[in-house]
Amino acid sequence: MKELERDLGLPSVLAISIGAMIGSGIFILPALALEIAGPAVILAYALAGLLVVPAALSKSEMATAMPEAGGTYIYIERGMGPLLGTIAGVGTWFSLSFKGALALVGGVPYLLLLFDLPLKPVALGIAAVLILVNVVGAKQTGRLQVAIVAVMLAALGWFAAGSAPSVQSANYVDFFGYGVEGVLAATGLVFVSYAGVTKVASVAEEIEDPGRNIPLGILGSLAFTTILYVVIVAVLVGITDPGSVAGSLTPVAVGAEQTLGQAGVVAVIIAAVLALVSTANAGILSSSRYPFAMSRDQLAPPSLSSVSERFGTPVTSITVTGVVLLALIAFVPILDIAKLASAFQIMVFAMINVAVIAFREGSTEYEPEFTSPLYPWVQVFGAVSGLLLLTQMGTVALSGAAVITVGSVVWYYLYVRPRVDREGAATDAIRRQVSREALSEIESALAERPDTNEVLLALTKDLDADRERSLVALAADLVREDGGRVVAVRFEEVPDQAPLTEGVTAQSDADRTFETRVNALGDEFDVDVEADEIVSHDTKHAVVNFASHRGVDTIVTEHEPLRVRSRLFGDPIDWVVRHAPCDVLLVDNLGYDDPERVVLSGDVGPYPALAVDVAEAVAAANGGELSLWQPAGEDSDKQRRLVEDYRAELSELVSVPVGTESVRTDGGRPPMPDLLVRRGADHRLRNALLDERPEFPNPGCTTVTVYPHESSRVGLSRRLIERLAF
Numbered sequence: 001m002k003e004l005e006r007d008l009g010l011p012s013v014l015a016i017s018i019g020a021m022i023g024s025g026i027f028i029l030p031a032l033a034l035e036i037a038g039p040a041v042i043l044a045y046a047l048a049g050l051l052v053v054p055a056a057l058s059k060s061e062m063a064t065a066m067p068e069a070g071g072t073y074i075y076i077e078r079g080m081g082p083l084l085g086t087i088a089g090v091g092t093w094f095s096l097s098f099k100g101a102l103a104l105v106g107g108v109p110y111l112l113l114l115f116d117l118p119l120k121p122v123a124l125g126i127a128a129v130l131i132l133v134n135v136v137g138a139k140q141t142g143r144l145q146v147a148i149v150a151v152m153l154a155a156l157g158w159f160a161a162g163s164a165p166s167v168q169s170a171n172y173v174d175f176f177g178y179g180v181e182g183v184l185a186a187t188g189l190v191f192v193s194y195a196g197v198t199k200v201a202s203v204a205e206e207i208e209d210p211g212r213n214i215p216l217g218i219l220g221s222l223a224f225t226t227i228l229y230v231v232i233v234a235v236l237v238g239i240t241d242p243g244s245v246a247g248s249l250t251p252v253a254v255g256a257e258q259t260l261g262q263a264g265v266v267a268v269i270i271a272a273v274l275a276l277v278s279t280a281n282a283g284i285l286s287s288s289r290y291p292f293a294m295s296r297d298q299l300a301p302p303s304l305s306s307v308s309e310r311f312g313t314p315v316t317s318i319t320v321t322g323v324v325l326l327a328l329i330a331f332v333p334i335l336d337i338a339k340l341a342s343a344f345q346i347m348v349f350a351m352i353n354v355a356v357i358a359f360r361e362g363s364t365e366y367e368p369e370f371t372s373p374l375y376p377w378v379q380v381f382g383a384v385s386g387l388l389l390l391t392q393m394g395t396v397a398l399s400g401a402a403v404i405t406v407g408s409v410v411w412y413y414l415y416v417r418p419r420v421d422r423e424g425a426a427t428d429a430i431r432r433q434v435s436r437e438a439l440s441e442i443e444s445a446l447a448e449r450p451d452t453n454e455v456l457l458a459l460t461k462d463l464d465a466d467r468e469r470s471l472v473a474l475a476a477d478l479v480r481e482d483g484g485r486v487v488a489v490r491f492e493e494v495p496d497q498a499p500l501t502e503g504v505t506a507q508s509d510a511d512r513t514f515e516t517r518v519n520a521l522g523d524e525f526d527v528d529v530e531a532d533e534i535v536s537h538d539t540k541h542a543v544v545n546f547a548s549h550r551g552v553d554t555i556v557t558e559h560e561p562l563r564v565r566s567r568l569f570g571d572p573i574d575w576v577v578r579h580a581p582c583d584v585l586l587v588d589n590l591g592y593d594d595p596e597r598v599v600l601s602g603d604v605g606p607y608p609a610l611a612v613d614v615a616e617a618v619a620a621a622n623g624g625e626l627s628l629w630q631p632a633g634e635d636s637d638k639q640r641r642l643v644e645d646y647r648a649e650l651s652e653l654v655s656v657p658v659g660t661e662s663v664r665t666d667g668g669r670p671p672m673p674d675l676l677v678r679r680g681a682d683h684r685l686r687n688a689l690l691d692e693r694p695e696f697p698n699p700g701c702t703t704v705t706v707y708p709h710e711s712s713r714v715g716l717s718r719r720l721i722e723r724l725a726f
């Protein structure tokens with residue numbers, strides 16, 4: 001592979017970044033922002049520059065870790081996966097397209113100060129020429145870009161220096177007359193002025209000493225441009241009558257005419273036209289590369305990455321981008337173009353900040369030469385402030401952002417997901433964080449076992465002696481190590497019409513036989529067993545009331561698969577699970593005979609602490625081992641490494657050996673365990689008819705389904721994250 005020569009020093013990096021920023025932000029947006037914020041537009045520019053700093057730091061870090069040609073989309077897709085990569089790619093594509101349209105719609109009025117021509121036809125004509133230029137492969141040279149930047153800075157410097165003596169302090173009166181809401185709305189509007197600050201990352205391969213020059217170039221150009229914007233806007237407000245510039249299509253020319261005369265106006269026109277045509281051309285060039293890059297990553301149709309043999313350019317990608325650009329110029333008002341351009345840029349910058357966190361916390365190889373200070377607070381501030389700013393930009397911006405996001409998600413699920421199975425660093429980072437939290441919960445649960453564990457064995461129906469013995473044996477294994485007690489209670493339900501008289505509640509021969517039998521089992525299993533009988537009109541309430549009054553730690557009871565009628569009209573055991581004052585274990589009882597091979601099986605994510613506690617207690621009581629079932633052939637390499645790490649850490653927490661088995665989920669028969677322990681269905685995530693399906697086929701052995709008490713359950717947000725990440 002040939003390598004690019006690293007010959008771009010810090011001055012070149014500064015020139016590229018400054019040239020990418022100066023354009024519509026100073027020649028067009030001040031007039032639009034003045035209508036929203038009044039004189040406080042000066043503060044809006046400063047605040048927008050400040051809010052860009054987190055994204056600038058994050059992009060600098062990622063560019064030094066991955067100094068390769070590519071755009072923001074590449075970093076977000078690699079860091080956060082194809083879904084958010086799709087949203088970022090589409091969002092950035094639209095943002096750059098809107099920025100190009102804004103440059104043309106806003107730049108042509110400066111040209112029309114010299115020629116009496118219709119605005120939109122001229123803008124459409126220039127756009128068509130620029131699209132054709134990009135198709136045939138011509139592009140501006142580096143020297144032309146430097147010349148344009150020099151002309152812009154010279155004209156703006158002359159404007160600021162020559163106009164400063166004419167500033168009238170009276171023009172700043174009632175500085176906050178439009179309120180904080182006006183300032184925030186204007187900040188969001190002018191945010192796109194700084195969109196080019198991270199453009200140098202796309203040429204990171206050509207920058208010498210990238211660990212130093214990329215962050216210095218990005219942050220230095222951002223500081224310079226922010227100061228320049230603030231100074232120019234402050235002078236513009238100070239030299240014009242209040243409200244005279246607001247809404248103007250050529251605000252800088254209006255200001256120059258009042259202080260510098262016709263020569264100043266001509267200089268501003270030349271600078272504005274050069275800058276805005278250059279910005280529009282760069283917008284077409286850059287934005288057309290996003291569908292091209294997405295196509296190469298299989299996030300878009302292959303035709304968008306095809307390169308013309310005649311011109312050597314991605315003609316389809318450029319054409320699609322050109323059609324969008326022409327439609328924006330023809331049909332969308334300039335203020336809405338500006339708002340939408342900023343809205344999409346805010347979204348992308350927020351994702352840039354999150355991408356850094358994903359790379360840092362994930363297991364992907366990531367070694368940046370420059371690291372953002374105050375991590376992760378800077379990134380959190382950048383993401384949160386961006387989203388809050390988005391809410392202040394009005395209905396058009398919010399609607400546009402929502403439409404692009406929803407459309408991108410739909411496109412991902414319909415087109416991308418069937419074709420792409422890779423994942424981003426964020427998914428791995430989330431998995432690891434969730435695993436760490438789960439292991440911490442397991443450690444706490446094992447360390448905080450009650451000194452005298454008491455289990456209520458709730459017998460809600462007549463059982464044969466073998467099934468009854470199995471339940472007592474299971475309950476005994478749960479309490480033996482702690483010297484606890486099993487309270488075995490037969491619950492009998494009588495119809496509401498039958499009164500609870502002495503005849504009903506009198507102990508029968510069957511009751512006395514039950515007590516004798518259970519006490520004998522207590523001697524056999526070497527645990528303290530207490531037998532009792534309770535008669536009531538409502539078994540489920542009786543179970544919960546007894547558990548509450550007695551203060552038991554766990555309820556163990558048999559469980560049968562729910563029928564449709566039970567799902568629709570309520571199931572007694574399900575009601576017990578939701579209202580019990582303690583943990584509940586539901587047993588699908590197929591026998592229990594000294595289980596030595598205990599399996600932990602989960603539907604999604606790490607195992608809950610209660611499941612591990614129960615499985616370890618049973619395995620330890622029978623001198624057995626704990627086995628973790630994992631789906632076979634469905635995990636990524638990162639998932640497999642995570643499972644290995646999780647098993648190793650879990651092995652250190654429990655007192656029994658831990659192993660892992662790959663199990664087919666398509667109905668293939670796994671090795672037969674002696675007992676399987678699994679997480680219970682979360683009623684917050686299931687619907688009325690269909691319970692969550694087990695992750696694995698029926699194991700053919702007794703299954704214990706655990707339901708932690710409400711105080712020990714993980715939050716709904718955590719469960720949703722587990723479902724998305726695992």
